[in-house]
Amino acid sequence: MKDLEKFEKYIKGELEEGDLWEFKKSLEVDASLAEEFRLYKITYGPHANKKHQLMYELNDIRQKHTNGKHIWMGWRRVSAIAAGLVILVSIGIGLIKLQHNTSNQALYEQFFVAESASFNVRSATNSLEQPVLDGMQFYELHNYDAAIEMFEKAPNNLMGKLYSGLSMMELGEFKDAATKFEAIIKHNDNLFVDQAEWYQSLCQLRLGNRNNAIESFRKIAEDNGVYKTKAIKILKELNAY
Amino acid sequence: MGEGDNIYRSVEILEGIKKHDREILNFVYETYFDQLADFVTNRRGTESDAWDIFQDTMGVIYDYAHQQDFNLDVPFQAFFFTVARKLWFKHYHKSQKESNFTNEILELIPYENTDTLRELMRQQVMARLSLKYIKKLSPTCIQLIKLSNMDMDTSLIAKKLNYLSNQAVYNQRRKCLRKLLNWIKHDPEYQNLTDYERP
Structure with missing residues (x-):
């Protein structure tokens, strides 16, 4: 790919008359150059950006719809494991703990729905710090490592903290994620407490801290927040409601 | 339906x-x-x-x-x-x-409309591949390409990403794009794109 500079200049209309003529002629006679130029235009530029955005949106829609299917798959797997455990239970009480962990994981998979960044960005004030906005972009791209790196640049931003925690959950770093949510809950006077409480409880569940998780879900169920119904549902699944 | x-x-x-x-x-x-x-x-x-x-x-x-x-x-x-x-x-x-x-x-x-459809199909495969490989670039490259794709002025990009000059942005962007385009070109799906040219 040697002609990037020419491609850029051609698109921006910056090629001098002689170069322009030569470039157009080359495109006509050199099929491989023409193909490279086509690939360049499709990969790079405002239209490519919009099309990528469309693909992200479709992926997001699919992810939301397939959550249900994964639950079913997850439960089928869990049922098989659980059935096996019934047979093995006489071998040792330690296996009971394993069964608990497995159902914690299944419940976590059932109730954890990846949060979209777009809604919160739209609802946030214009005073969002740039690293947080950048982090949100990486989050939407499912590039969670890069997102966390950006959020770390604005350590006091609560939305950054929330999405940093969510990125960590996506990466399976539940302990660190719980710490982020804890900080938001402690701060208390902010818009993200409900979300932080919910995700913090899910992290506790996923970490196997069942009693802590139940306690947190009960608190959410008693409040009139947006996660009340979900909390009641998960408590029923945990036989704790 | x-x-x-x-x-x-x-x-x-x-x-x-x-x-x-x-x-x-x-x-x-x-x-x-x-x-x-x-x-x-x-x-x-x-x-x-x-x-x-x-x-x-x-x-x-x-x-x-x-x-x-x-x-x-x-x-x-x-x-x-x-x-x-x-x-x-x-x-x-x-x-x-x-x-x-x-x-x-x-x-x-x-x-x-055969020709149009074939061309749009080829373009779509390329677009999907570009998305696949953009995700594999470094965070700096992703950001650079994203901001450039948004038609942001080069001097603004330089300021935002702490480059010393517009030329440094151009150079880095070309480096990232070159890597991206090479990855796409080596993808088997790209190499089979001629399939879409046949009726």
């Missing part, structure tokens, strides 16, 4: 896709994806194949919708499945999963 059962008119769906209308995109997914998945899986494809075909179909329709002289004169459902089936048979033919596949079925497709 017939056109009459749809809650949106075909032209509204097309316009919604063009504008990234989330409600319309959701509607299209909910209405057509399962049908498409049945179509694909009944022909020895996987659900993952079906998802690729769905995305490519939407990408092709998106490009159609952006063509100034394009008028949708058939129901959206017919349009969607025409494009999807065409894409599937190209994919199928390419992967040679069924040796007795003939072009016969393609002739049944009534809606085809």
